[in-house]
Every structure is written in C-alpha cells, then in structure tokens.
Amino acid sequence: MTHRFPIKEIATQSGLSTATVDRVLNERSHVSPQTHRRVKDAIEELTRQESQLAAKGRRFFIDVVAEAPQRFTRQIQQATEAVLPDFKPAALRPRFTFAETMSAAETAAIVNRIHRRGSQGLCLKARNTGETREAVRRLKNKGIPVVTLFTDIPDTQQLAYVGLNNERAGRTAAYLMLKLLKDDDRTILTTLSQHSFQGEEDRFRAFRSELLRVRPELELIDASGGGGLSPATALEVRDKLQGITDIAGVYSMGGGNLAILRTLEASGIDPGVFIAHDLDEDNLDLLRAEKLSLVLYHDLRADMRLAVRHLLAFHGVGEPPRWSESDIHVVTPLNVPRDP
Template sequence: MPHRFPVREIALQAGVSEATVDRVLHGRPGVRPGTVLQVEQAIAELDAQRTQLRLSGRRFMLDVVMETPQRFSALTRRSLEAELPALRPAVFRARYRVAERWALPDLIAELDGIARRGSHGVLLKAPDVPEVAEAIGRLARARIPVVTFVTDVPASLRLAYVGLDNRAAGATAAYLLARLMHGRSGSVLAMTSGSDFRGESEREAGFAATLARIDPDRPIVEIVSDGLDETARRRTAAALAAHDDLAAVYSIGGGNRGLLAAFDAAGRECAAFVAHDLTPDDVELLEAGRISVVLHHDLRADLRDAARALMGFHGALPEFRPRPASVAVVTPYNLPAR
C-alpha cells in the first residue's frame, strides 16, 4: 500500500498498534477487514492533512512596503494583523516600511536593503516605473518573492498581483455615476494620485471608456492630486473655479474630505460622489450622505491570497496564483460589519 508517512503516525491516526499497521502495509494475513479499512482511512486522512503538517512550525517574515496615504496604510495594517492568526499553523511576522510620499531613490534603497538583509517576501504598493521594476528583479534574483498590492508593476519579475480588477472598477464607477446623474447635466471630476500608479491609471481608463460609451455627452475633468486631503482641497477648488458645471466626483486616489471641503467652500453641490475603500473617513462620509457609494473589495482576502502565494513559492503550499478581485458596491445600507 503506497504511503508517505511513518508507521508511528499512521498507527496514532488509526488507533491501532504499529505492528498491526506494519502487517496491513505489507499485506500480511491475520488482520480483520475492518482494521485494514481503519489503516487505509488513516493514511487518507494524513494525506488530506499533509498541508497542515508541512506548515507546522514554519515561520515567515513579510516586509510590507507602501507609498500611500496614512489612512490606507493603517487600514492595510489592521487587515493584515486580523488575517495573520488565520494562517496558523504557519507563523507570519510583518515589518512595515510605509510613507505617504516616498522619494524614488529612498524607495529603491529600501527595497535593495531588504534584498541584502533577507526576507521571505515583500508586499509592495509602489509606482509602476522602471526603477521599481529593476529593484523587484534584484529581489527576485535574491530569491525574495514580491507580491504587488492594489497597484501592479506588470513588467517586472513580481510573483503575483493581489487587489482589484481596476479597469472593471473604473467601468463600474462610470455606470453608477451615469445612473446617479441621469436627467441632470454637469461634468464629472475624476481625481487620481498620479499616472505612475498603474492601478489608478487603469481605473481612470476604465471609467473614461465606459462613460464615453454610456453617457457620451458628459464631460470629464481630470486632475491629479497626491491622495492627501489638503492637496485635494486646493486642486478641487481650482477645478471648481475653472468649471462652473462640475456636479459629480469619481475619487480614484482619495483625499475625499478635502474634495468635499472645496465644494462646501465654493457653495456648490456635489450631486453624486463615487469613492474607493472603506477607510474610517469614507465610512463616516458615506453614513452622512456626503459620499453616494464606495467601491470596495475585501483587503483581508487580498492579504490572505498574498500569503498563500508566498507560501507556495517557498514550498509550504501548492503553487498559487491569485486572480484580481471583483468590486463590491457599498451604500449606507449594506456596510460590511466592522
């Protein structure tokens, strides 16, 4: 009978003696048919549990490197720390290297430092620029896998991407705004954090293409911020001064309190507002009716997929390649439990 487990483990699982297991494995007589079935069942159970056995005692160090507003890095940290206990019997520890604004040389130096120090993997939210792709390549050559998070660097040696299907999310935003603004004129403000972040560029492209198809007469005013409230307020105020028909917002990169403050200061109504991510600020604004809908996906599921991909790379699990997540539309009436 083929098997891959010590006789002692099989005997313990089956609740019989090691001698009995030995007789069954070698097809010797003198064992009741029911006992043979017990031993066969024990081997099947051990085989089904081999992943847990393989993970037992495995420890992984994960480096989380992100350029992102503090509200999103805090949300990511809470989500990751809530998810890590569910990965047992493997044990994950995380080191966080995050900044709201990160000079590119400093970001590259951080990634190269991880390559020198060693790590079991890097969870990375960073711009899609050649320098970052090259740093990912150096990590890959050091046998340190990189999983890009929320925004991708596809022309790199990254192991996998976890996060939204961003183009589909942008198309969903266009669909929602077209319906929310039905029968009402006015242009839409689309604000990103910059073209270097591929995830936001894909959202914007999906939004523009879909709105042009389903609501072709509605203009889009595109502006770039940095995801921070004060910058978003200033850029939105300038856009409102230049466009007297701005009546709706698709906030791709955040800074939503600043966006709304600019509308309030100008005495203008924001008739429809689509945002991303259930940060505490956005939940409060959604409940207050200042944001119409939030496009959301399960960060914990993303982070769980990232951990599975890293464990697969290190041979602790079968190889795993995550797929981009679908977007969920959240209103004040279907907020996920907090």
Template sequence: MSHPFLIKEIALQAGLGTATVDRVLNGRAHVREHTRRRVTQAIRELEKQQMTMATSGRKLVVDVVVEAPRRFADEIRDALEDTIPSLHPAIFRPRFLMQETMTTAQVVDALRAIARRGSHGVFLKARDVPEIAQAIAELKQREIPVVTMFTDIPASERIAYAGLNNRVGGATAAYLIGHWIGRRAGNVLVTMSNERFRGEEEREASFRATLRERYAHLTLIDASGGQGLDAETEGRVRKAVEARQKIAAVYSMGGGNAAILRALSSLNQHPKCFIGHDLDRENVQLLRDRAITAVLHHDLRQDMRSACQHVMCFHKLLPGSAVSASSSVVVVTPENIPHEVAQRFAGRDERSQRESWRPNFR
C-alpha cells in the first residue's frame, strides 16, 4: 500500500494506534478486514486533503458522524470538502463515519470511541434520544465540542446547531401546497424518514399546525418510517395509501422521492404537487424531469462553513462575531435550479439517477 504519509498521520486519521497501522501497511497477519478498510479509507482521505489544504495553519481533526441515505451523506461530504480550503487560519482534517442506518448503540459507541482517541470537534447528524445526548455530554467533559447538523438535539450539551430552520421549512411547504391545491378538499401524503430525527419532526409539526390553522380542508396521510431508503419508503407508501384515497399533494421530509413516485404511480395516483427537501442529485434530476414540483433547498456549504466556524471559535481561532449564520430556506422549482448545483452534477452519470423510469406525473 504505497503512500507518502507518516504512520502517525495515518493513525490519527484512522483513529487507530500506530502499531495497528504498521501491521496493516506491512501486510501482517491477524488484522481484521474492518481495520484494513479503515486504514485504506484514511489514506484516501489524506490524499484528498493534501490536494486542497493550505500548507500552514492550526490543524483541527474533526469527526463527521452521519446517519443518512447515501445520496445525502455524499452531499454533506462534498460540501465540507469544498468548504475546507477557505477556512483560514485553520486546516480541517475530517474523519468520516457515514451510514444509511445506525442504531442508537452504534452512534453512542462511535461517539465514545471518539472521546477515547481524541478529536478537535464532532459534526453530528443523529437521532434526538437521551442516550446520544448523554454521549455528547461525555464529549463535552473531554472538551470535545459537538455541532449538530440538519437535525438538532437541543437538550444536549452541543455547542451549536448548523442547518435549516426546520419549522420555517414545514410552514413553507404548507403554504405552497395550500395555495396550489386551493379550496378543494384533498389528501396530502407526508413522509418522514424517522420521527426521532428532530429536524424532520419539527418540519412535520410546523406543517401540520399550518395546515390545521389555514387549510383545514386538507387531510394528512402518513407514510413515515422508511429511513429515506428506497425500498422501505416505497413499501410504506403502498401500505399507507388505500385504493379509495386520492392523493392531491405530497410533502416528503426525509427523501426517497423517486421511490414515493414509483409507489404512487403503481397505485394510479398522480398528485397535483410534490414538495421535497434538499438538492441532492436525485432531486435535481426529478426537478429536471418535472416529476416533482419544488424542493426546499438550503445551502449545505454555508451550513458546513457555519459548523466549522463554531469549532474554530471554540478553539479561539475565530471570534464569535465572525461565525456565519446557517442557511435560509430557498424554494427551487424546475425553472430556477441554481447554476452551481446544475454544474456540480453535470459530469455525473444521469442514467443511474433516472433509475430507468419516468413517472406519469400531472
């Protein structure tokens, strides 16, 4: 395994001991495959960082722990890596743990492992449960700051939240759907990936409250719990929507939008409008195909800059007054997809994004 890095650099990036890394690099026996993969990933991350980082500055090793579908996790990684080169006077070296699903115990174990090996900060997207809040408190005791991202854990000892104002997002979705549907009674399908994600819960509560106050003629049908994963989400929608129920609109808070459309199409359901969240590659393609009506977008790069600046402020590398605010809600339609987003996906294989189908959307 050829590389230009010192063993101690790889060990720091991988969160392993130098002796363990030495055994992996020299192909010695009695090394678990999981450990070999961590070393390989660490070298790849160091290679990527070497191409983008400045040559001098305070090095901050941060751990990025994310439970999210891969399409969104990839966007988080890209946003952070795009942001890092401009964060002077700090040089951020991220270590990534990103999985589509994680149990509470797995998240807690990961956070406790970070506490043992040390870190300059943690960026966390996880469920709002007491066990994870306790693990955050343990990190604080070791003076490791935690910034929650995109879904908050407000009762924890985290130093800041970076991401969309989810209550504004839910109210905005209700406003759009209420105006597009008009005064006609109808059913609105809502989906969350998991009710324990505080951000989605806040979106749903705000959406529900706004509909109840201003658009009481609309009835909610809930198909939540699919984790934002295609197969699970499609199954939830099929189970929730009965043949006699006509779906007038969809508000998808947790992703899996192509799967939602497939399920509805199979039930001969063609909603008048469909609101989603986040400009990942799937949603950009669905907008281009006019398969969904609008996406509530927030600038991940601005959010990641804010998260990094909170950690810099904690380490006294930046005054609190210089920390950027998180991004605001932007309504994106097929007519105003941001140029930089379109450019970012321009060189990627769009055939895989289409998943070999085009919905009959009206």
C-alpha cells in the first residue's frame, strides 16, 4: 500500500494505533479486511486533504458518520471536502465513516469509538434509536459536540441540527403533488428508507396530513423499509403492489427511485407524478429523462459549511450560525443545475 504520509498521521486519520497501521502497511498477518479498509480510506482522505496538512492554523479533527446509500455519502464527502478551504487558517481534518446500512448497535459502536479516541466534533446522520441517543449523550458529556445532519436525533442535547425542515419539506411535497394530480386520481405510493430516520418520518407525517386534509378520498400505500437501496426498495414496492393496478403519484423520501420506477413499469404502472429528494447521480439522470416530475433539493455544501461553523464556534472560533435550516429548492427537468 503506497503512501507518502507519516504513520502517525495515518493512525490519527484512521483512528487506529500506530502499531496496527504499521502491520497493515507492511502486510503482516492477523489484520482484518476491515482494518485494511480503514487504513486505505485514511490514506485516500489524507491525499485529498494535503492542503489541510500543510495549513499552519489551529487543527481540528471532525468526524462525519452517516448511514446512507453510497450515492449520497459520496455527495456528503465531496461537499465536506469542498468547504475546507473556507475556514483557513484553521486546518480541518474530516474523518469519514460511512455504511449503507448500520444497525443501532453498529452506530453506537462507531460513536463510542469516537468517544474513546477523541474528536473536536461529530457530524452524524443516523437513525433515532435509544442506543444512538445514549451514545450521543456520552459524547456530549465528554465535551465532544454533535451536529445532526439531515435527520435529527432529539433529546440528546446535540449542539445543532443542520438540514431541511423535514415537516416543511413534506408539506411542500404535498402541495406540489396536489397541484399535479388529476381530479379522478386516487392512489399515492410513498416510500421511506426507514421510518426510524426521524427526518424521513417527519416528511411522511406532514405529507400525509396535508394531502389528506385537502383530498381525504386519496389512498396512501406505504412501501418503506428498503434503506434507499435498489434491491430492497424494489422488494418493498413489489410486495405492496399486490392487487394494485394504478398508482397516480409517488413521493419517494428515501431514494432508490430507479428501482421504484422499474418495479412499477414491470407491473404496467406509469405514475403521472413522481416527487423525489436530493440530486444524486440517479435522480439527475431520471430528471433529464423526465422520469421524475420534480426533486426537492438542498445545497449540501451550504449544509456542511453550517455544520462546521457550529463545531468551530463551540471551540471559540467564530460565531455560530443564527440559522441552520436549509432552503428547499424545487428542481424540474427544465432547471437541472449544472453543478449541484
């Protein structure tokens, strides 16, 4: 494994001991594939962050942990690294831990590892579970601030929440859906990655409440639980389509939209309205192909800039943002941004 960084820097970036990093680099035995992966990822992160390594200002290690499909975690990483120069002379060193699925125990174990090794702050996108809440509280008690990203984890005394007002996003989706539906439309499909993501659950409840307030005759079919991953999402949708011959509209809060569309197509269903979230690669392609009616989008770079500002202000560097709520942008096939 080639590199040009001191072992100590790799160890700090990966959260491993220098002895473990040395065993990996020298290809010694008794090293797990997961440890190899962490060292490789750390070297790649250091390569991208070389300007931060050379910075002379105060150094801050910030952990970014997220459970999400790779298409979204790639965007989180790119957005985080893009805003690092904005905070010079401070030298920001983000450390990323991503997985497409994490159990409550796995999430808590990652947060507890950060508790043991230390950090200047954690940006966390995770499910709202008792184990995660307890782990976040322990970080706070140790003086490590936590900013929840995109989906909140209430009752943990976290420093801030950064992202969409998800209730407002759900109501916005309902408003737009109602404008686009025909008078004789009757059935709407909704999908979340997991109901235990507080943000998606808030979107769902607000969407359902507003939609049925105006059109109480509408039937909502919920096909949630696929984690935003294509195979699992397709299975959830296929299961809920049993006996259904028509879907007028789809509100997808958790992704996997290509799989949703293919599953509907296989059942001979062509929804007239499809509202989704986020401008990942799949959604950009689907917008350009006019397979999605519109996407609700928030600027991830702006979000990560706000999250970092909160963490630095906690450590006495600058002022905290007065406002941490993302603007809701509505993107259609006719106004797809060049550089989302």
